[in-house]
Amino acid sequence: MTLSARFRIARGAFVLEVDLELPGEGVTALFGPSGCGKTTLLRAIAGLESCHCGRLKVGHQVWQERGHCLPTHRRAVGYVFQEANLFPHLSVRGNLEYGWKRAPAAERRISFDQVVVLLGLEPLLERRIRGLSGGERQRVAIARALLASPRLLLMDEPLAALDEASRESLLESLERLRGTLAIPMLYVTHSQREVGRLADHLVLMEAGRIRASGPVEELLTRTDLPLARAADAEAVIEAEVAGRDERYHLLRLRFGGGEFLVPEAGRRVEGRVRLRILARDVALALERPRATSVLNVFPAVVESLASVNDAQVVVRLAVEGGGHVLSRITRRSADALGIAPGLRLFAQVKSVALMG
Amino acid sequence: MLSGADLAALQVTLRLALITTLILLLLGTPLAWWLARSRAWFRPVVEAVVALPLVLPPTVLGFYLLILLGPEGALGGLVTALGGRPLAFTFSGLVIGSVLYSLPFVVQPLQTAFSTLDRRLLEASATLRAPPFDRFVSVVVPLSRSGFITAAVLGFAHTVGEFGVVLMIGGNIPGETQVLSIAIYDHVEALEYTSAHWLAGGLLLLSFLLLLTVYLVNRRWSVAHP
Structure with missing residues (x-):
């Protein structure tokens, strides 16, 4: 399965213009400074940006092209937002079951208990969302997305809003997921450290365009790209x-x-x-x-x-x-x-x- | 105490308020949703029309409704042509009038609730495979609960308290279109102050209790969801 995306999205003065082929496995990091359009690209792939703006094919399935646009709820993506966006009227369990109940049984690829164990959520299941810390919320959000049995997991800077300690612990959880699950992930970040630890493939973005795309081993060390010249290269x-x-x-x-x-x-x-x-x-x-x-x-x-x-x-x-x-x-x-x-x-x- | 006619008026009033509130929740919810989300240029026009009953003298609304619903009116004529009874001076006519008259009291709290709702929660539920109507039922409705309660109570209370519109299009037919507020007016005109007291006091108490419900619900909600 590969993912091919071609988008042109104009938002006032900002224009996102990309044409990408991505591997359908492992972790692909979308990396770039704030405002470079990486979140917009992720949202477009999820169908959260207004349609009629490009072409998107996942495996053999066309999600979007001229005159045809699969709505978000039929795209089988999991989306982890920067702010966890949990449902405040439901308990942790209710949040986790939300997508789980709506995924057809035939498409479920992971068991409820497996996800709960993987992200260490047993003690939280009956808690209200209000009482959770930032790190706990984000873990619930990741589990909730996984339980909807997505074909593609999209993560928009899931660690950005966390303090250093929860960031480290969640990063370890993500490394564990990366090793355990076969779900391809698209991971938006502006942290070089997260790229180094999680990504297999890297897409470097600048001002709405793709600067480079390739295996992470290759792109991290290219001296014509900013990553190799950064202080923690x-x-x-x-x-x-x-x-x-x-x-x-x-x-x-x-x-x-x-x-x-x-x-x-x-x-x-x-x-x-x-x-x-x-x-x-x-x-x-x-x-x-x-x-x-x-x-x-x-x-x-x-x-x-x-x-x-x-x-x-x-x-x-x-x-x-x-x-x-x-x-x-x-x-x-x-x-x-x-x-x-x-x-x-x-x-x-x-x-x-x-x-x- | 209450006479048979008073009880009949009470029954008409409650039935009218209940039916009106139900219809308003059904019609007002999609309308309020559209008003809260639309960016159409004519949205302010619709908003102004919805708000009109707030500022218009009820007699004005009643007057136009009378013309519209009467045997010669567009709506009344249509119903008559289809073999129905003319709408003016009937309970159905009253319901139509009340729906229009109480519209802003239902639509506005709902619109406020919908527009303060965090849209990202709807995006989250879409990525969790929920189709649009499912998103509305499973996310919007529970998170707008206080808006729905406020809308229902205000719609109900406001319909119970209407006078001018009813007088214009409903007339004063006991058991059919005579509601409490008009029964009170009749009692006062006939100098039956004791009966007027019973009804007026009852309405005062009912209105107070309904409003108290709204404020209690809103307070509990805001305490529970800081």
Whole structure:
């Protein structure tokens, strides 16, 4: 299943004009600054913007084209709003059952109890909406959307209105959902951290247009795009747990370019994992460093570089065998090492964040 | 105490108010919904027409209705041609008059309730597979409960209290079109002050209790939903 969308929506001076093909699996992040049109695009896909403005096809089903427009309630989308938008006249259970009761039994793909457990809602079921915290509301809203058994889950900055603690805990829930459910998600955000942790595919938007669209590993590290030049720029690499070093309590994580050694830190992870590597945690050397405390050193080739500010540049490196990383270094070092596209060197990765 | 004629007037009054309120809730709900959501250029025109009975002397409304409903009038003529009784000076005529006369008292509270409703909740219910009428019943109605109660009580009370329109188009036929307010007028004209007191006092108390209901409901609602 793929999703193809072509929209032109004018709202006064603002015009959204997009033509997109998106994968029908995993998490696709719509990323961009406030006012770039990402929410409008999401609403158009849900059928919440006035129709007759484009063409939308999900799998083999046409949701919208000239003269035909499937109304929102027949689109089988789940929508999680920035403000949870729970029904205040119903209990938590009543909210959860709202879409569940209206989904045809044949289309249900997930059980009520499964969702309740997944989002940790058992203790809240009989509560009124009024008494819930922001994080609890958003969890109920996500569960409510999932229980309507959508073919596509749309989320509009679900973490934006939350405080830091609830944001972190909800982000963990979302990572869990991403791993457990087979529902494709479109996730609107302006947080680079959320992109790095959740997204498989990334759509970069600017002023109503698509600036770039592609796999997240690719777009996060492209030096011609703003993400790689941001202060917390990072690369992601998909890897697999290959074993553990019992003596030193290290995990061995295999990827195309070799193996990462990462402290276990009490984690029990198996299967596929995602590694996040901050650009500022990667140092460069022209020769393989012999005496160094850094465990993860990989041969790599410089693909491109761009200046970040007056003093620093960011370098995109293709790790031999697979994957890209970013390195943020001073312009002075770049000049001293003669960094230029095509140069072979060694990337020393000082720190890796691991996600199950 | 109350005479047989007084009881008949009471019965006509209550029946009239009840039927009128039901019709008004049925007609007024879609009208108020449209007024609350429409951006049509002629919406203010409709709003002004709906509000007219608030400012118009009831005799004016009654006068035009009399012409409209009479055997020569557009509506009355149509009904007569179809083999019905002329509408003027009948209970049906009274119902039509009361519906028009009490329209703003039902439509305006509903319109206020609908326009303060959070539209995003309707969007949420649409994404949860609820078709439009289902959204109205499952989200709009429960969240506009106080608006509906206010509308029903005001529509009922206002119909109970009408005088001018009834006098113009209903006449004063005991058991058919004689309502309480007119019965009181008759008692006063006949200098039967005791009977007038009973009826007037009763209406005063009833009106007060109905209004008290509205304010109690609204207070409970606003306390429950800050």
